[in-house]
Amino acid sequence: MKATGIRWNRRTAGIGAAIVATAVAGTASLAAAGFGDDLAVWGASDGPVTTALHTVAFPAANGREVTIPRRDTERFAMVGVTWTDPKVDFTGSIAVRTHAVDGKWSDWRPLETDNHFGPEPGAERTAGKARGSTDPLWVGPSDGVEVRATAAGGASSDHLPAGLRLELVDPGQTKRRKAGAAGVGPVGPARLQPVAEVRALEPTATEPTPTDPAPTEPAPADPPTTTAPAETTAPAPTETTAPPAATTAPAPTTTTAPAPTTTAPTVAPTTAAPANPVPTPKVVTRAEWKADESIVTDPPTYGTTVKAFFVHHTAGTNDYSCADSAAIVRGIEVYHVKSNGWNDIGYNFLVDRCGVVFEGRKGGIDKPVTGAHTYGFNTDNAAIAVLGTYISSGIPTVVQDAVAHVAAYKLGQYGNDPYGKVTLTSGVEDKFHLGEQVVFNRISGHRDAVATECPGDALYGQLATIRAKAATVGGLRLTGLTGTLNGTTYYTKGTFTASWTTTTPSTLISRFDVVVDGVVVATAAGTARSAAVTVPAGTHSVLVRGVHRIGRVNASPAQAVVADTTAPTFPQGPTLALRTGQVSGTVVPVTVNWRAADNTGVGSVQLTTPLSRTFAASGSYGTTTKPSVATTWSMRAQDWAGNTATASASWTPVFLPETKATRTGTWSTTSSSSYLGGSALTATAAKASLTWTVTGRSVAFIATRTSTSGQAEIWVDGVKQTTVDLRYSTTDYRRVMWTKSWSSSARHTVKIVVVGTSGRPRVITDGLAYIG
Template sequence: MRLLRHGVRQNKYMLPRKKCFRTLCLSLAIAFGSSSLATVPSQAITGYTPEVTVQSLAPKLVLKSSSASLKTVQVIAPTITKPFSVVGLTWLGRLPSDTVFTVRVREAGKWSSWNELHFDDDHGVDPESLESNGTRFGTDPLMTAVADGIQINMKSKSGIAPTDLKVDLVGSQETQQDRSLVASTRTFGTAGNLRNAAVTPAGGVVLRPNIVTRAQWGANETWRDPVPRMGTTILAGFVHHTATTNKYSPSQAPAQMRSLYAYFTKSLNYADMGYNFLVDQYGTVYEGRNACNFGDANPCDGPSLPVIGAHTAGLNLNTFAISAIGNYDTKRPSRPAAMVEAIASLMAWKLAPYGLAPNSNAEIISTDTSGRSKYGDGMKAITPVISGHRDVGKTACPGRYLYPYLPKIRARATELLAPVIHEVRVTPRLIDVNDPKPVNISAIIPAGGNWTLTVSDSITHEVLKTASGTQIETGLLDYTWDGTTALDLPVLAGRYLITINAAVGDAVLPATTTEVVIATKPSIVSDIEYQKLGRTKAQITWSNPADVLPATSQYIRVSSNGGKTYGKWTKTSKGLSKATFKNWKKGREYYLQVRSANSLGRSEILTKKFIMR
């Protein structure tokens, strides 16, 4: 989505937000600790905070051209600066709708073409919230390659610049930890995904996606307000885009996170990052707004909490936002499958505890007073549980090329939320009766789930063994079947069904059934027959016994010297129990050997003699 902004002018009766919420409240949080802030979980301070520079340039307005309908004003003359990668303009008060800011930057010694700096005032913090005190309006940040020069123009009918106009240049360089982070992203949380899985009221288990935490991407926690504002539930999730550059590598995304965070907190004066989560174009998920108290040593799982963000004006309470890093109004997603999977997985995990269906509608009371939202203050917004920002706001966000993927995101999230028994593993599934092995069975059962496991004969359906239990926490059912019956008698060769049933309260999950085969290598073949097809051509056929595990391959070889030596084993076509031979001589004896094979081994060899008639 476009970056969000709602400004409320400071008046003499308001405490300056920077002083109150970044200094006074920080002191209070540390002084009173958990006794006064016990309702909000907390997060320990981390030490990885790469440098982020914020250069503020004072505009020097120069009228460059004027007509009755349009005035062009130079805001910043061509200026050489320290390196930066983000450009943004902020101001106080409303901006006339016809105002257009354009910018060009110097990259690698060359000036770029002119780019428009977009802005929308229907994004951002809720105007009546405490966070709105002291916030500023601003453009979407323009992300560039590393630049060291800038020029900005403004065009409008009046030519009048907004109040307290500021130009901020933000930069954070890619670090070695950023590169290492990307290399190991797919392993993050592997051990904790199950521990932090979400469970739906119907018993569905949604594994936690891999989320790059704020500590991992290098958030400076002193920039944010120390005590997040918390909701009480989740009603819906919104998909946005950042409307920034799409030209970034996987290892550059963490630096973009730091720059966006700086723009939100240092330039727009937000309490924190506006979005709850961000997803890069490669499908990596990043933690956005912090839901944890600053400074406490006790761990806090911020992503799982309903922290109030600043992303969808009037509808921030009890919702969350996932923003795709890039501009998807001008560019198509480069890896749409990865982005859809990442957003859908995160949506499903966040919605699961609240029993929300992605294709159902949410009802949310708006608090918007800006007049730019589709739903004004006190109106009931009825919108899909997974919505695009444009569904509720007067905006193109999340862009013309990302918005059409919302049906796929809803469909995939619906699949992930389905109440099924996940991660069923049964090993081994094929056992040699002459070399018995225990069968290890595991599956993810939701917390509070009552489960039953049965072993039955696949032909007679006779139940041979049962086990049952109750899962205290969401986790693995872990059971070993030793290949015996309830009377501890070993089972015979055959096919057996491992069935798992589970229920959470009144919600019954679909059962899962896995077949285990206990068998032997093939029995020796029989009934070898000879049939003459021509003067020198003959066909040999044979039969395979009805084994538990049928033969899948057939082999034959021939001797024409009385069985003293044989040719190479030849595998028959398509596993058929027949073979055709040519150039056999009339009256000569031929010895044939046949054997078959399956996954457990090869049968004994059957030898038979034929005379070519």
């Protein structure tokens, strides 16, 4: 169809100097990559995908700044700016704001002008002339744009590069949403309508598109995109060109590269790829992310090995939906080929913030494909780009794991240690001189080879962690053993489970060995994080050893382990003794005493009946019990290894009333419901006494305290034990004033003697209590 001049209006939505569209058919789905059925509008699914590039030439610069006023455009989701000479380093600034299809204008956002070129000169044939460029910026579904570009510095010699051109990429979609959905429906009345004269090319599958005269640009020598033959036609989607639909989640796929022509710098490998100790990473293939193969006109070129692996970021937003990742990759492909003028997408691999890896440049993920990613060091090296900007914040663990896996896979295939270093020769005159020998880490950042901030300060700082993941079983430590940790030593029985953690992804681990006293006693798969172990009784040293896929072995710190199968003992089981406190007809204050022992150590002793408490190996515990009732006291001792023993005893506290005592001197009976049994004996004369004979192992003297009470002597088996003072500010009934216990039950005589204290001679006794 012949292109004609048109004016801007909402219905036609012209886009500037030229409009270029390309289409590709495809049917494979992203189910294998973990995408759900409800993909974003820009995501791929079954059916053909049409991509498009729309370009707008900047008006002639008037001074150090040039703008593209706010305007309606064709639908796009990625934006960038290119210029004529790829060797010109844009040191100024470019900012864009875009109109989302939901009707809102974005804030101004900068385009990353950290130009890092691509393929070396003459390294590949391209569909059009190579151009300098910003990094592309993902902006989401949009249909309007405004741009301003400013030269750096203040000198009059500072100027913008020639041939500035706005690049708007539509990454394609399988079908338009119904009316009212994102990107569908009329443009709102508040939208601006630029009236600049434009030309449009609308290629079809049945009619050739003539070459349109070049529009006026600041640099006339740089022909517009519309004159490139590969960009003026687009094949119509057909069933014969569509890859087969993916009905099940495919295994990690390796694409097959077409044989390069004799004019390619190197030829495709003619032998099978070397055996790789690292398993193939799960990768979304070009067919699955719907690469536009119609714009990749040259076959891939190959090196002979992969010596180094460079890590990049793509710049742009970090808050994209991972359902849009395939569309972002398609957008980058279109931008690299049709905007930069490269033969294919520059990176060998790309990975999104969810850790999903995408195949980049075609040729086979298991082949040494030469990309366009690290200027001067593209051949015999590979690269991955993380979608997003990682200057102030790093990539999450899942992305680190993905990058490490791909790096280990590409380097391991040729026996190259991801922890090692390599000397490479610069292929261009740039950061390093042409032919200069440069030492790199096998896994390096883009900035190591090219004068760029890529991959961002935060991601660059994570490269040491990524190298460790790619080369060794890092962060390996025992986290627990069945049993109990006491201090720095684990106590366990003869058979136990050892558990561990590591920071290295399981796919990069060959196996784990559990080592006891220097001998491997158990082996587990790289996905395992525990193993059962059996050891003889005694003290042992246990560690876990991880074997990486590339062969490096790393071990955890050793852990001291005591294996013990001997149960604890009770040299003294639960024993009851009377204690001071207040008694009643239902309550007696008592103390439970015990002592447990073990050959390696008692972990705890638990009182299980008549109540539940946990204690140390030996001690005493004050509580109460019922008088005249036999109560069983049971305890369970457990050592640090988990072996247990139990012990129990039954005890009955008994009240022995004062009326059962043998009296001397004068005693009178005092009645009150506050006394045990309703009465008590009172004496005021010195030397008055009460004597009881008991058979037991613990005894207690019970009295009443008042403000006028005096003192009493306590004698046991004819020996004075103590003198108790019964004076108290208020009246205190049924108070245990003194106790005595023995190791075993025996017959004893207990005597209470009134002292006859001056001014307060009274002694009121409520009897004795004892435990037999």
